[in-house]
Amino acid sequence: MLDANLKNQLQAYLGNLRQPIRLIASLDDGASSAELRELLQEIAGLSDKVSYDESGSDSRKPSFVIAREGESTGVRFAAIPMGHEFTSLVLALLWTGGHPPKVEAETLETIAALDGDFHFEVYMSLSCHNCPDVVQALSLMAIRNPRIHTTVIDGALFQAEVEARQVMAVPMVFLNGQVFGSGRMSVEEIVAKLDVNSDEREAAKLNAKDAFDVLVVGGGPAGAAAAVYAARKGIRVGVAAERFGGQVNDTLAIENYISVLETNGPKFAADLEAQVRHYGVDIMNLQRAEKLIPASEPGGLVQVQMSNGATLKARSVILSTGARWRNVNVPGEAEYKNKGVAYCPHCDGPLFKGKRVAVIGGGNSGVEAAIDLAGVVQHVTLIEFADALKADAVLVSKLKSLPNVTIHVNAQTTEITGAGGTVNGLSYKDRVSGEIRHVELEGVFVQIGLVPNTEWLKGTLELSRFGEIVVDAKGHTNVDGVFAAGDCTTVPYKQIVIAAGDGAKASLSAFDYLIRQPVVAAGEAVAA
Structure with a gap:
């Protein structure tokens, strides 16, 4: 063995x-x-x-x-x-x-x-x-x-x-x-x-904290980079995150982060956290932000209210809340989540051994998922809304060579069906003929991209029509003292290396903002 x-x-x-x-x-x-x-x-x-x-x-x-x-x-x-x-x-x-x-x-x-x-x-x-x-x-x-x-x-x-x-x-x-x-x-x-009683105790601990010079909300690559760059300036830095590493934790293989030939998501996330802790940053895990309250006057304190009732205060805030898997939002998806509807082919694929599954999405993630699943399940049906697969040509060629894969383009998923509490099929509309068709299967893997975690910011700062935080070239938002970085922003190409660079940039911008503010009273926050 x-x-x-x-x-x-x-x-x-x-x-x-x-x-x-x-x-x-x-x-x-x-x-x-x-x-x-x-x-x-x-x-x-x-x-x-x-x-x-x-x-x-x-x-x-x-x-x-x-x-x-x-x-x-x-x-x-x-x-x-x-x-x-x-x-x-x-x-x-x-x-x-x-x-x-x-x-x-x-x-x-x-x-x-x-x-x-x-x-x-x-x-x-x-x-x-x-x-x-x-x-x-x-x-x-x-x-x-x-x-x-x-x-x-x-x-x-x-x-x-x-x-x-x-x-x-x-x-x-x-x-x-x-x-x-x-x-x-x-x-x-x-x-x-x-x-x-954990929420009550945790809220009391957070409320007792002094104001930070920089408070980072989100602990993915962007948040980690922001925290490291800020802490190296010798100022008081905190990170509030639901889970350190964010979406990276759900990534199997990472082979495109410069200087790291190959690693996996959980290890990469652990390394991020270790480096942030090395610089003495106050990491507050399991914290969900619910409301951003801008400073009441120029140079004042920004407040972030948490789901447990606590309020954190800071002279500047960097938002790096990342993104999550996008839902198809059709009948049956929520009802059958974890009952045949899945989002991680690497994790859940073995549970569908010898069964029929569908993959929704024809980009790199969807095609890679279909190739991976084809080696485990009986049959894979790939559903793509557009008139052609959007994945890299080498992946598309590999997919088309597999004998147990069927590809449908110009196909709009309309419903995920089930019986007895589990998935039994998927319905889609042929966008050319208008005909509704049904595929009998036991599992559906959704691979259609990401949606930014910014719902809690609506009405507080400017968001794009896709829900992304609008930032300029230096990571400024339209709110004084508030910066943003990573997959939750309008910066194109959602990649780990880009998010990390964005985090560093937003952190440097926040420091530049701080050194131009009046020195605060002792005890309110560490002077820049």
Whole structure:
């Protein structure tokens, strides 16, 4: 199972175990059980602090529990955690063995204090780059609180179970048998949903903060660059973000960021956050902005009201709220989201193995998704509104060479249909003949671009007809002391490298603005 290099690395990691642990397997006579047995025996052979036995009796086979010596409960994997989940396995081994996690002490204390019995089941796929964050968060919670139980389930390994519970997107989390959430979630987000008093406490902490010289709203590449450039000027900088990294977290491969030959979205996002923290920036995660209040007088403080009731103040604000996947906005899309309607082919594609799916969108993202899915599913139908595919010629040529792909151009999606709570088809209008046609299928992947996260700014500053923040060449908005950068603005070509450059530019403009303002009283903000 493990090559020599991986064994050496894992053996080095296992040297950090502080107490013995057990790997308790529940197996049958199947090939997957044999594969899991081989993996667990190899792991146990790498450290005298790891033992292995097959005394488990769980109904899900194959599966195994990572437990402390003398115990029989812990994090359970109903999976052979390789691929993207190998790191989750290693961390679960280390944390169970007493190695401290790199999580804020306050978060760990909150986890330990959660009152209640929580039985989590998280469905994932080994090809899902969004799943490890959720798997690792719920694993950590089970290890730190004995009343929290976590089972990690590979949807591809337990296909019948996935179909019975109508799991059609990963990660999908059930709590005590009911749907808890889907998509990427950090441990802080999960804890906040369980801790009923978290919003009130967080709001009080934010309200107590002094005014910032620069407050960045949004933590994607633009926000991170803005924060770094501002902090290097020696001024007081804060970043308020829903999740640091933003849309980058949902990107599988990044191969066009200059000087970085190849990386992935989650790693890139983590690197962004690490560099921002290096400069002492006050990062406020899990914060959604709801209202911008311009300064009441020239050079005054701009205010940003948050969804938890807090208000942050700053001498200047940089808006870098990014964008999100654009919806088709047809009947059935919202109703069947995560029940056949999906947005990440890499994450959710394996759940549609052997089934029929559609991809809406003929740009690079749509065509790449169709090519990717064609290797997994029975058949792909690509729906494009325009009269030709807009993707790069090499991608279009590759797509057209695949035997299990059908392409419809001049096709306007009109409805996503379903029965029994899941998708069963898609209707589209032939824009040439006007005829309405229906395609029977089990999944729909939406790939039609992005929409800026700027609804909360309507009526406050100038937006384009597409909802983008209107900025000039230096990142100024039409509001004094407010700047903007990245995918939420009118700057063309929504690319990571462009967003980062925009963030740096907006930050330099904000600093130029600050040094031309009167020096404020001590305690209100750090003087420029």
